[in-house]
Amino acid sequence: MKYSKRLSRYLLPTVKEDPKEAEIPSHRLMIRAGMIRKLASGIYEFLPLGWRVVKKVENIIREEMDGIGGQEMIMSAVQPKSLWDETGSGRWYLYGPELIRFTDRNDREFCLGPTHEEVITHIVASNVKSYKELPLLLYQFQMKYRDEIRPRFGIMRAREFYMKDAYSFDRTVEDCRKSYEDNFKAYERIFRRCGLDFVSVEADTGNIGGQSSHEFMVIADTGEEEIAVCRCGYGANTEMAEFRTDDRADGDRQEAVRELEEVHTPGVTTVEEVAGFLKETPKKFIKTLLFRTDDGRHIAAFIRGDHELSEHALKKAASANAIEFIDDDTIKKKLKSSPGFSGPVGLSSSGAAIELYMDSAAAGIVNGISGADRKDYHLRNINVRRDMKADFREGNFRKARQGDLCPKCGGALVFKRGIEVGHTFLLGTKYSESMKAVFVNDQGSEENMIMGCYGIGVTRVVAAAIEQSHDGNGIIWPAPISPFDVLLVQIARDADEFCAELFGKLSEEYEVLWDDRALTPGVKFKDAQLIGIPVQIVIGKKYKETGEVEIQYRKTGEKEFVRPEHISEKLKKRSG
RNA sequence: CGGGGUGUGGCUCAGUUUGGCUAGAGCACUCGGUUCGGGACCGAGAGGCCGUCGGUUCAAAUCCGACCACCCCGACCA
Structure with a gap:
């Protein structure tokens, strides 16, 4: 006998209206389906x-x-702090406030794993x-x-x-x-x-x-x-994704190289602000990001204004386990720059101890714009190879994005x-x-x-x-994870005995939920769609006339009529 | 934590701007009746110190202050 239940004896509080706290389908439907x-x-x-x-x-x-x-x-879900101390990695502290901690009556520290x-x-x-x-x-x-x-x-x-x-x-x-x-x-x-x-x-x-x-x-x-992901099978989190570039498309390469020029940009620091101020496109910008590594080195990453840094790539290139932004004070005193106005030219010529990582796309900018390393000033017409006064490392330090190519096969990344x-x-x-x-x-x-x-x-x-399997009416369970195999929907009110017998028979082979509630048909059909059990067997008025019951498939909405003794055969054919 | 928003019967919400006399609707629930294949209908009920605390006022769901909870956008992850 499989696990089967009568719905009248089952806690299934379905909800007609969308709960207001739920935004995405799975959340909404899980609440609505009880x-x-x-x-x-x-x-x-x-x-x-x-x-x-x-x-x-x-x-x-x-x-x-x-x-x-x-x-x-x-x-145990409960873990003593002493165990975490053993790793010596400081994970008790690294985990931060995300770790739910508490102390027992003797002030010993614990966390929930x-x-x-x-x-x-x-x-x-x-x-x-x-x-x-x-x-x-x-x-x-x-x-x-x-x-x-x-x-x-x-x-x-x-x-x-x-x-x-x-x-x-x-x-x-x-x-x-x-x-x-x-x-x-x-x-x-x-x-x-x-x-x-x-x-x-x-x-x-x-x-x-x-x-x-x-x-x-x-x-x-x-x-x-x-x-x-790529058709060839390559796939990566974009945080991690490697890529080949197709930056020819970006080229204003023909533009004549011009002389460096300092411009007054009072109070504007972000790429968007400066771009608006100077009426230039973000593609012209060299965005400067300053980090301190876990072993205390200072590094600078230069990315084109419309690109995003790949922390992963930068950490890898710099052989760092972790990086964090450098505080303003250090930027002023140690790096002789100005927070919000840092740029490659100044940083490479100030003599400050800092490693420089230049993204290839940024390196290729002709007459670029970046911070002048002094408050309220930017430089324009920066040409990296001409204007950088110290060695820098060039590579891909940005995140992959639409239009980049697969690192394995060169196909388009999706x-x-x-x-x-x-x-x-x-x-x-x-x-x-x-x-x-x-x-x-x-x-x-x-x-x-x-x-x-x-x-x-x-x-x-x-x-x-x-998320992957639902429609406007409710959940559509993939059969292997459906809460029940079959929903027996009793519509005919005088069919108790017939349903009880069918319920017993089906339960030998399937996990059956029998909707034996004394409700109107509309409610029962709606609930059936909502909870999404793949196979519904409906006992309506027709079973008495023809002796056949109706099978409805949740996914396709198809209906077919069969004699009760042929249900199992039908379902096997269907799933096989 | 920063930014935005919401708290009113079990659920979804109106009422708050412009304070006013018994705080409303729909759904759900209980009882009676009629319905019975796609979230029925009629009648009768029950259910709320309007998130909490404090203040202003003759009078507070409504105005002011603090706090709390929850949701959405960002940094974290299975």
């Missing part, structure tokens, strides 16, 4: 129907994780000693806690969310690559099975750390991430929006080294374990599935 309710900003309850979908996704993930040798366990690298590494470090016990792949499903700056879009970006996190431990980097590959492939199977249209892209490793990283993106206009539902990291020894997760190899000496970690936002997958 799946979730909000308890506080970014904190949601899952009602029975919503939780069933979460469990469907969870089970698919579980099967695939087990399939690659994963072992499920559960760690935003992720579990520290805990799992601790467990493995203290329980695994020999190369004979490796590799290991451990995973769990659990609520994670992040005090997001701005919770948004219902469960899409919540402060409490359900996540699958897996951690691999290997003897060698090659073995770890294999583990990474296994997980990567499992992710592809998982998202395919969930019926999602997705791509995997190269990604930044963020504050989890590590060497290699991929994000799994569900394609949706409402996605928060911008990704660049930009899409995506919802990040999964992220894989090849961590290496970042945690094992600091937390002494070591094993004894077959030579009898100690080595650090090589780690990987792999997350899937289970609740976000649910929201993403709805």
Whole structure:
């Protein structure tokens, strides 16, 4: 017997009107379909129907994780600060206010886990000693806690969310690559099975750390991430995307090179303001961005005015782990420049200790405009190769954008929006080294374990599935993650017995929700569309006349009439 | 945290500009009746110290102040 329910005995508070707090389809529909309710900003309850979908996704993930040798366990959501101190990486502080902290009655500090690298590494470090016990792949499903700056879009970006996190431990980097590959492939199977249209892209490793990283993106206009993909299979977060340029299109190359000239630009600092003031296009500007690296060096990046800096590319070129803007005081005193009026000419000739990174597009500007490194003045007619007085590094330091070409095949990059539902990291020894997760190899000496970690936002997958599959009437569930297989819609009021019998029979094979509520047909049909179960079996007045019942398919709206004993056969043919 | 906005029965909202006597509508809910294949109809009910605290006033949902909550735009992430 499958899990089946009568709707009259099921908590399914559907809502006719759009809730005003919800903007995007998934959020709206999850509330309207009685799946979730909000308890506080970014904190949601899952009602029975919503939780069933979460469990469907969870089970698919579980099967695939087990399939690659994963072992499920559960760690505490509560973590002691002392454990975080062990990494020596200062992650307790790096995580900042996003970490939900509290103290117990004895003033010991704890947090609610935003992720579990520290805990799992601790467990493995203290329980695994020999190369004979490796590799290991451990995973769990659990609520994670992040005090997001701005919770948004219902469960899409919540402060409490359900996540699958897996951690691999290997003897060698090659073995770890294999583990990474296994997980990567499992992710592809998982998202395919969930019926999602997705791509995997190269990604930044963020504050989890590590060497290699991929994000799994569900394609949706409402996605928060911008990704660049190519027909050849290349794909990357735009933050990361490499590209070849086709800047010939930009050329005012014929323009005659003119003499440097200082112009008075009182109080105008941003590219837009100065462009307006001087009546020039942003393409003529060299935007100057000043950073301090985590190891204390000063660097300047020069980007064309209409371009955006790729922090990733700059960090990579400068071999920095992190960069932050330089404060005004330092700009004045150490760099002998003026905040808001910095530019390549002054910075390269002042003798200040600063590394210079010039984006290729900016380098190619003829008679460009930039700050004059003194308050309220800009320089015009800058020609980088002529006017820069110190060595600089040239390269791509901007983000890819429309019109750029694929770095692999030279084809046109296509930009899409995506919802990040999964992220894989090849961590290496970042945690094992600091937390002494070591094993004894077959030579009898100690080595650090090589780690990987792999997350899937289970609740976000649910929201993403709805973003991708809905219409004006409601949700359209992909069959594998639908909360029920079949919705039995009883319209005829004198059909209780018939429906009860059919319900019992169908339940042997399908998870059935029987709408046995004493409501008017309109309400029941609308609710049926809203909650989006793929197959509806409607018992109306016709069943008595012809002995046939009606099957309606949510996705296409098609209807067909069959004898009750042929339902199963029909559905099999349909799905097969 | 910066910018914008909203708080009035369970839900969606009117009323606030120009203070005034019992605070409204639709939906949902309860009871009775009529309906019964695409969010029905009639009748009768129940449900609100108008986000909170303080102030102005003869009188405050309405004016003033503080606070709180929530939503949207930016930096963070599964």
